[in-house]
């Protein structure tokens with residue numbers, strides 16, 4: 463990390479968390495983010511038909527309104543997921559709603575899908591496409607959510623797909639945020655079947671004869687193996703392109719030290735690593751490696767990314783670690799991961815996927 467970016471990261475950490483996040487987005491939008499090229503041939507990988515220059519992605523929630531995807535790609539991320547975006551703009555929960563737990567390298571949030579809505583999101587992606595028409599590299603996904611007051615939540619995901627079709631390189635159906643009451647119910651039984659059936663129908667109509675962009679399902683880490691088996695089976699039945707494991711957890715491990723540990727919301731960052739990786743590996747087992755998985759939760763370094771890949775992830779994502787290390791972290795993880803693969807005799811990252819069973 464350059465001295466300039468080191469200083470920036472230290473300064474930003476002195477601000478209250480949400481102010482710091484806004485300041486970081488502003489700086490990135492002014493082109494002040496790090497510029498790093500991750501040139502490691504052994505990190506190139508294809509997942510659900512999309513080619514990634516490296517498997518380190520930015521998780522949803524950092525860039526909710528698709529304001530800085532290119533700045534994050536320039537910092538070294540192999541792909542960037544913007545959102546969650548809901549059809550209508552919404553303010554989210556009352557502040558304070560974002561807490562740093564520095565002693566635990568963790569974050570608790572109860573943001574509640576604060577975002578500027580689909581129209582604004584589409585405008586940002588359209589502008590980006592216009593700017594990049596000559597140089598269209600960089601994978602940018604759209605993470606879709608549902609409005610808190612929606613009568614038919616499943617319909618909100620279809621609205622999102624329709625509005626952003628052709629503008630995003632992939633979609634994520636996020637049914638796992640803990641801060642919209644009842645949203646996680648969509649992960650279970652008939653509700654999931656209804657949702658996935660409607661997504662599959664919409665996808666067919668939107669695609670026509672052209673190839674469809676991948677559509678992933680993002681799940682919570684608070685699931686047992688029976689739920690994991692059911693979700694996997696339904697995801698395969700309805701042709702979902704892959705599963706993102708996982709969102710934040712409602713659990714509070716006993717080892718947390720920070721005074722904010724009892725705040726309501728989803729816990730993310732280092733304390734989520736073990737739990738989300740165990741669930742990821744259970745999804746890998748349940749699907750016999752047949753459905754692509756993206757591993758997210760608690761990654762703070764190259765070693766963590768490597769563990770997720772060996773547990774079954776074809777790509778990974780992170781967010782909370784950026785709060786402590788800044789956006790240069792993506793490139794540092796790439797360098798470390800590339801070296802680890804080489805040291806273990808893997809010529810490409812795809813060879814390492816799922817090579818550790820029984821996490």
Ligand SMILES: Cc1cc2nc3c(=O)[nH]c(=O)nc-3n(C[C@H](O)[C@H](O)[C@H](O)COP(=O)(O)O)c2cc1C
Nearest residue numbers: 521522523546571708709730731759760780781782
């Ligand atoms: C402040 C904050 C906001 C988030 N917002 C979203 C969101 O809008 N949609 C979503 O799918 N995940 C959201 N997440 C979850 C992350 O995408 C990720 O799944 C989770 O934080 C675990 O990864 P991490 O430990 O690397 O942060 C959010 C996380 C944080 C910390």
